[in-house]
Every structure is written in C-alpha cells, then in structure tokens.
Amino acid sequence: MADEARANGAPSPIDPCEVGRIFREESGRSIATLIRRFGDIDVAEDAVQDAFAIALERWPVDGLPPNPGGWVTTTARNRAIDRLRRAARERELLGQASVMGPQPFDRDAPEEVGPVQDDRLRLIFTCCHPALAVEAQVALTLRLLGGLSTSEVASAFLVPEPTMEKRLVRAKHKIRAARVPYRIPEDHELPARLPPVLAVVYLIYNAGLNGRAQSALCGEAIRLATVLAELMPDEGEVAGLLALLLLIEARRAARTAPDGSLVLLADQDRSRWDRGLIAEGHAIVRACLRRNRPGPYQIQAAINAVHADASTFQETDWAQIVALYDQLLAMTPTPVVALNRAVAVGEVAGPAAALALVEDLELDGYHPFHATRADLLWRVGRRAEAGIEFQRAAETAQTEAEREFFGLGGRWGARSP
Amino acid sequence: MPHYMLAAHTRQEDTAPALTDEEMKASWQRIQRVEADLKSADAWVFSARLHDPDTATVVRVSNGDVLTTDGPFAESKDHLGGFYVIEAADLDAALAWAARVSEAIGNPIEVRPFAGVAWEPGG
Numbered sequence: 001m002a003d004e005a006r007a008n009g010a011p012s013p014i015d016p017c018e019v020g021r022i023f024r025e026e027s028g029r030s031i032a033t034l035i036r037r038f039g040d041i042d043v044a045e046d047a048v049q050d051a052f053a054i055a056l057e058r059w060p061v062d063g064l065p066p067n068p069g070g071w072v073t074t075t076a077r078n079r080a081i082d083r084l085r086r087a088a089r090e091r092e093l094l095g096q097a098s099v100m101g102p103q104p105f106d107r108d109a110p111e112e113v114g115p116v117q118d119d120r121l122r123l124i125f126t127c128c129h130p131a132l133a134v135e136a137q138v139a140l141t142l143r144l145l146g147g148l149s150t151s152e153v154a155s156a157f158l159v160p161e162p163t164m165e166k167r168l169v170r171a172k173h174k175i176r177a178a179r180v181p182y183r184i185p186e187d188h189e190l191p192a193r194l195p196p197v198l199a200v201v202y203l204i205y206n207a208g209l210n211g212r213a214q215s216a217l218c219g220e221a222i223r224l225a226t227v228l229a230e231l232m233p234d235e236g237e238v239a240g241l242l243a244l245l246l247l248i249e250a251r252r253a254a255r256t257a258p259d260g261s262l263v264l265l266a267d268q269d270r271s272r273w274d275r276g277l278i279a280e281g282h283a284i285v286r287a288c289l290r291r292n293r294p295g296p297y298q299i300q301a302a303i304n305a306v307h308a309d310a311s312t313f314q315e316t317d318w319a320q321i322v323a324l325y326d327q328l329l330a331m332t333p334t335p336v337v338a339l340n341r342a343v344a345v346g347e348v349a350g351p352a353a354a355l356a357l358v359e360d361l362e363l364d365g366y367h368p369f370h371a372t373r374a375d376l377l378w379r380v381g382r383r384a385e386a387g388i389e390f391q392r393a394a395e396t397a398q399t400e401a402e403r404e405f406f407g408l409g410g411r412w413g414a415r416s417p
Numbered sequence: 418m419p420h421y422m423l424a425a426h427t428r429q430e431d432t433a434p435a436l437t438d439e440e441m442k443a444s445w446q447r448i449q450r451v452e453a454d455l456k457s458a459d460a461w462v463f464s465a466r467l468h469d470p471d472t473a474t475v476v477r478v479s480n481g482d483v484l485t486t487d488g489p490f491a492e493s494k495d496h497l498g499g500f501y502v503i504e505a506a507d508l509d510a511a512l513a514w515a516a517r518v519s520e521a522i523g524n525p526i527e528v529r530p531f532a533g534v535a536w537e538p539g540g
Contacts, residue, residue, distance in 0.1 A: 131508055178530040179419050181507040 019059045023052050024147035026069040028227075031144050032119035033073050035126075035182060038080055041144070041172050047080035048072065054079075120145060121231045122182050124224070128197040129180045136171035137200045138207075143168055145227075146204075146220045156207060156217055190235070198241050198297060201225050205245050209252065210399050218252065221245060229284075236291050240298030243284035247304035250277035262405045266313040278308045299328045318347040335361045339369055351379035367396040371406055378412050386412075418504040420462065420531040421511040425524050427498040447521035451514075455503060460514060466499035498524075502531075 014022075027048050034044035051072050065071040127140040135157075142148045142156070154164035174180070185193040201224045208217030225242040232238045254272040257263050285305045288298045303324045310316040325341035339361055346354030355376040363369035374389035386409075393406035436444065455461040470489035477484045489496065501518065505511040508528070515526040 129508075131512065177532065178421075178511075178528075179507040181509050 014059055014064055016056055016060055019055055022064070022068050023055055023072065026072045027052070027147035028123070028145040029069055029118070029120055030073040030076050031147075032123040034076055034080060035123060036119050037077065038084070039182075041175065043080055043084070044076075045144070047076040047083065050079040050083075051076035118227075118231050120227060121184050124197055124228070125185055125193060126175065126180055126182050128193075128200050129175075130192070130196055131178065131180060132171055132174065134196075134200070134203070136167055137196060138203055139164060139167050140171050141200050141224070142204065142217075142220065145224060148220070194235065194237065197228070198237060201228070201241060202245075202297075205248070209248070215252075218245075218249060222249060236288055236293045237295040237297045239284050239288055240295060240301045243281045243288065243301035244297055244304060246277045246281035246284070247301060247308055250274040250281065250308065256401070260401055262399075262401045264411055265307065267411060270311060273308065278305075281305060281308070294327065294331075296328060296332050299324055299331070303328075316347070318344055322348055335363050336366070336368075339363060339372060343372055346376060346379075351376045355380060365396055367393050367398065367402065367406070370396060371410060374406070375410055375412070378410075418506060419511075420534050421503055421505055421508075422527075422529045422531065423501040423503060423511070423515050423518055424527040424529065425498045425500060425518070425522060426495045426527060427524055428495055444522060448518075451517045451521050454517070455501070455514065460503045460505055460510075462502040462504055464499065464501045467497060470496045 030048050030051070031041075031044045034047055035041055038044060038047075054075055055072070059065075124141060124145055127144060128137045132140070138157070139153050142153045143150065148156070150165050150168060151161045153168075154161040157164070159167075201221050204217050204224070205221035208215050208219075208221065222242070222245050225238070225245050228238045229242045250273050251265075251268065253274070254268040254270070255263050255265075263269075281301065282305055285298070285301050288294070288301070303321055306317050306320050306324070321344045322341065325337065325344050329337050329341055339358065342354045342357035342361075345357060355373070358369070358373050358376060361369060370389050370393035374386045374393055377383075377386035377389055390406050390409050393410070394403050397403045397406055452461070452464070473489040475486045475488070475490050477486075501514075503511065503514055505514065508530070511528050511530075515528045519526045
C-alpha cells in the first residue's frame with residue numbers, strides 16, 4: 001500500500017533531521033491551536049510532543065504528508081483527546097481541561113474553516129502578557145512559538161536547564177492560576193499590549209546577535225517578526241520591527257572578523273552585506289513612510305536603511321540620520337537614544353560637538369556609552385582620558401569579542417600592524 | 418467566575434505629606450465611585466480594612482503550649498492595609514479594576530487569584 005501511494009506521486013521519504021526542522025516550523029501553530037481547543041498549555045505541549053514522536057517514526061518511511069502543519073495539528077489533537085479520555089476516568093480533569101475557554105473536544109467535530117484566525121497571535125499575546133516577567137515572556141515565546149526545547153532555550157540565555165525549566169513551569173502555572181486570557185487584545189488595548197510583544201522579539205534577536213553560539217536566535221526572531229507582520233498587516237510598528245531586524249541581519253556577517261573580533265560599522269566590508277535582505281528591508285521602510293504613522297521601530301529601521309544605502313562610511317547621509325534621531329528622541333527621550341544621536345552629530349559637526357552632548361548622559365556602566373566617549377575623547381586629542389574610558393568599556397562589555405576590542409583601544413588600538 | 422484579591426499595601430514610614438481634608442474627601446469620593454461600579458458590574462464580593470500591624474498578635478502552639486507574641490508575623494515596612502475580593506472573568510478584567518482602585522487610593526494594588534473560595538465549612 002505504502003509503495004503504491006509513493007508510486008502515485010507521494011513525496012519521497014525524508015531524513016530525521018529534516019523531520020525535526022519541519023516540525024519545529026509547524027509546532028508553534030499547532031500548539032497555539034490546541035491551547036485554544038483544550039484550554040491548557042501543558043496538554044497542548046504534551047500532545048504536540050507525542051505527534052513529533054509519531055512523525056519521527058512515520059515520515060522517514062512514509063514520506064512527508066501533503067500538509068505537514070495540518071497533519072501535526074490533527075495527530076496532536078487526537079493524541080490529546082486519547083490522553084484526556086484515559087485521564088477522564090477521574091471526571092474532574094475533564095472539567096479542569098477548559099480553563100482558558102471551554103471548547104468541546106470531540107474527535108468528530110469539524111475543524112474551523114473559513115477565514116481562520118491564526119491562534120499564534122493569541123499565543124504570543126499570552127506569552128508576552130505584561131503580568132509576566134520579561135525573562136518569562138522570552139522563554140515562553142521561544143518554547144511555545146519557536147518550538148525550542150527547554151534545554152535550547154536555557155543554553156541560548158546561558159542559564160542552567162533546571163533554572164529555565166522552573167521559570168517555564170512557574171510562568172505556565174501563573175497563566176493557569178491567575179487566568180491570563182488567551183485572546184487577541186482589542187484595538188484600544190494594543191498601544192499597551194503590542195510593545196512588550198515587539199520588545200520580546202527584539203530581545204531574542206539581540207541575544208542572537210551578541211552571542212556567537214546563539215545566532216540561531218536571530219533567525220528565530222526574524223521568523224516571529226515575519227509571522228507577526230503577516231498577522232497584523234495594519235500595525236506600522238510590527239512592519240518597522242521586521243524591517244529593522246532584516247536590515248541589521250543584512251550586516252551581521254560583516255560585523256565579525258574571521259578571528260571572531262568585532263568590526264565596527266565604519267570598518268565593515270560592505271560587499272559582505274546581504275543585498276537581498278537590504279532590498280526586503282528597504283521595501284518595508286518605504287511602505288511605512290507611505291503610511292506615515294511613524295513609531296520608534298520604524299524610525300530605527302529608517303536609520304538602518306540610510307546606513308545600508310551608503311557605499312562607504314564617509315558617504316553616509318549623516319544629516320538624514322541626525323534628523324531621524326531627532327524624531328526618535330522626541331518620541332522616546334531615553335539616554336541611549338541621546339547617545340546614538342550624539343554619535344551621528346559627531347559625524348556632521350565633529351567630535352567636540354558630540355562629546356559635549358555625551359558628557360551629561362547618565363549611562364555609567366553601559367558599555368556603548370564608555371566606548372563612544374572613549375572614541376570621541378581620542379578624536380579630540382584627549383588620549384590619556386580616552387585610554388581610561390576604553391578600559392571602562394572593556395570592563396562593562398557583554399561579550400568576549402567586545403572586551404578584547406575595547407581592551408585594545410577600539411578602532412584606534414594597535415591591533416593591526 | 419474566578420475570584421481575585423485586590424490588596425492595598427501601604428508603607429509604614431511613608432514620608433509623603435499627609436493628605437489635606439480636601440484631598441482626603443476627593444479620594445474618598447473616587448473610592449466610592451469605584452465601589453459603586455464594582456457593585457453594578459456584579460464584580461463586588463466584599464471589602465475590608467485592617468487596623469495597623471502593631472495591633473496584631475501571633476499565636477503559635479508548640480508541644481501543646483500556646484505562645485502569644487505581640488506584633489505582626491512578618492516584620493516589614495510594607496503591610497496589608499485592606500483589600501477587595503472581586504469576581505472577574507480573567508486577569509485582564511481584574512487588572513482593570515485594580516488600576517481603578519490604585520488610581521482612587523494612590524497606592525499600588527497587588528492582584529492575587531484565589532485558589533479556592535468556600536462559603537461553607539469544608540466547601
């Protein structure tokens with residue numbers, strides 16, 4: 001029978017690694033659907049895990065099903081029903097299994113059809129609910145939507161696995177006990193509820209950017225941002241975040257030298273920038289400009305688009321960048337934005353002007369502040385003070401590559417002969 | 418429907434200047450408005466205010482001996498000053514009520530879900 005099916009055009013068998021990859025891509029959607037159906041995160045997770053075990057057995061032999069996502073959801077749903085029926089000899093579990101919104105679980109009930117509301121959107125708003133700590137939001141998002149295992153999430157954030165396990169269990173318990181709702185916020189709630197979602201995705205990207213071993217997180221963040229942009233096409237900030245990530249990603253390969261050391265924007269080999277990603281990012285930024293409802297992510301994307309436009313550091317349209325930072329600073333008046341604006345001002349009006357802007361910022365201990373101040377001090381000729389400030393940058397840096405880079409005096413250091 | 422406690426915590430040595438009579442009256446009116454809205458939304462279960470923690474007594478029984486100590490169980494600058502017990506559909510609804518109460522009384526509100534509520538012994 002199986003041979004016959006294959007002869008009739010069924011896809012050829014696939015290897016287990018490929019099963020894992022496809023499964024991870026599809027699992028977020030399945031988990032999200034099952035949480036809505038069964039009202040419980042653990043039930044959904046266990047069922048999808050069951051389906052994965054079955055897929056590992058069957059797909060390498062029978063080949064990929066025509067609609068892998070649908071297969072995972074249906075298989076997991078049936079496994080969940082089996083499990084619950086078995087457990088339902090004690091009736092109360094049946095009662096408990098509908099905490100987040102009762103849905104009858106009947107194997108023969110038709111699946112919802114029509115304009116399907118993607119459940120992943122509900123799930124990300126639950127994972128990133130402001131009642132949960134940011135670390136819990138990030139962990140839940142990667143575990144439930146990204147399909148990462150607990151140990152993968154733990155190693156991505158350099159946390160022991162039992163600690164991460166506890167964090168996830170605690171967060172899921174709070175969701176259940178306090179009844180964090182499983183729904184998409186209404187329009188009037190979005191201004192409060194969307195920022196933490198975007199912040200979590202951006203945080204995941206930056207965790208990947210700053211740790212070489214965790215670079216898979218960059219891809220995961222872009223995947224999440226892409227899903228969000230598809231599901232919320234009217235939200236300019238969602239598009240802005242996606243564009244921002246694509247434009248930073250385009251330069252990621254060029255920011256590390258072959259020996260692992262950091263390469264600043266000024267010194268990057270721009271032929272190594274990914275033109276495809278830049279074009280994608282540019283297209284989104286242009287669409288945002290047409291929409292004309294700017295927000296912090298859109299402006300940061302626009303700033304990165306200006307950088308991507310310049311064929312050399314010197315040819316960068318710094319006046320345009322300063323203007324964008326003015327807009328960003330007005331919207332989010334934080335010392336970090338003021339620092340980045342000062343750097344751009346330095347390229348237009350010289351290091352002395354930038355230094356004056358940097359001096360009053362309260363950012364002690366934030367390594368980009370010390371690195372920037374060191375660089376500006378060096379450029380105005382205050383070399384001794386610059387040396388002290390470079391040491392401070394090295395002490396506060398987050399990664400080994402950065403510690404080494406600043407320890408040697410940044411881009412003015414004696415690294416190259 | 419789930420029950421939540423909205424707990425008002427106050428800081429003992431709050432250095433904030435005491436409220437004027439006017440401010441006190443305005444705060445009281447705001448609280449009454451929130452309470453009326455809780456009632457008409459069928460969210461109200463009950464509310465309570467507590468005396469200061471220095472009126473508390475802790476009782477312990479150890480080997481059949483009753484030990485009584487003066488003062489609260491936990492020495493802390495923050496203490497529970499009062500609370501509402503409400504019914505709400507989910508955490509978002511409870512947080513929305515908490516925001517209104519916090520605004521009315523000018524203090525933070527801790528929202529805690531009940532694990533169980535009994536109206537009868539053993540319920």
